[in-house]
Every structure is written in structure tokens, then in C-alpha cells.
Amino acid sequence: MSVELFRAQAELFKLLTHPLRIQILYLLATGEKTVTELMKLTNASQTIVSQHLAKLRAQKVVKTRKVGTTVYYSLKIPDIITVCKVLQTIIKEMAKENQQIADFLMQVTS
Numbered sequence: 001m002s003v004e005l006f007r008a009q010a011e012l013f014k015l016l017t018h019p020l021r022i023q024i025l026y027l028l029a030t031g032e033k034t035v036t037e038l039m040k041l042t043n044a045s046q047t048i049v050s051q052h053l054a055k056l057r058a059q060k061v062v063k064t065r066k067v068g069t070t071v072y073y074s075l076k077i078p079d080i081i082t083v084c085k086v087l088q089t090i091i092k093e094m095a096k097e098n099q100q101i102a103d104f105l106m107q108v109t110s
Helices: 003-015 017-028 035-042 046-058 080-098 099-109
Strands: 062-067 071-073
Touching: 003 062, 017 035, 017 046, 017 080, 035 046, 035 071, 046 062
Parallel strands: none
Antiparallel strands: 062 071
16 A cells, blocks of 8 residues: 555544544434534534534535535545444454553443
């Protein structure tokens, strides 16, 4: 594999470093949403949701559709959810052998 492909992979992983971005991806996996809908579902402000959507759009993971003045967001690459689920599986496997990770998972899922 080329170094450029490794860099692209690293950029994708950087995109997944914020919990809210991951949450937005999961929400968009259920169907297109507006910023207002995402705000309500995440309890985040319009500014924060919009900033995260901009990062997702810049990496071509999310696409938009405009109807009048309303912008609808959806996944451009639905396989991104597969990546997230694989990462969850890896984290759970790691937690089996690392009590610190297990304790952290208990905190964030409680």
C-alpha cells in the first residue's frame, strides 16, 4: 500500500476522534436529518452541530440536499458506520484484557 493511502486512512480516523461526530454519523445512518433535528437529538448547539457537519462534508462523508431554505444531511458513504462498528468491536475486545478500558466503558455506557 502507498503512503498516500495510509495518510488518507489517518485523516479518516482523525475525523472519528470526536464523539459528537460519531453520534451524528449514527443518526444520519437512520436517514437524512436537518441541523435542527440533529440539535434536538444530540442536545448540541446549532454552531457545534454545523461545525461538525462541515468537517464531515469536507471529507466527503456527508452530503446535502436543499429544499427551499432547508438543508438535509445524509451519509454519502454509508460504510463509515461499518468502520465505527468495527472500532466498537475492537474496543470491547481490548476491554476484556484491560481493566482501565473496561472501567471507562462502564462509565460512558451507564
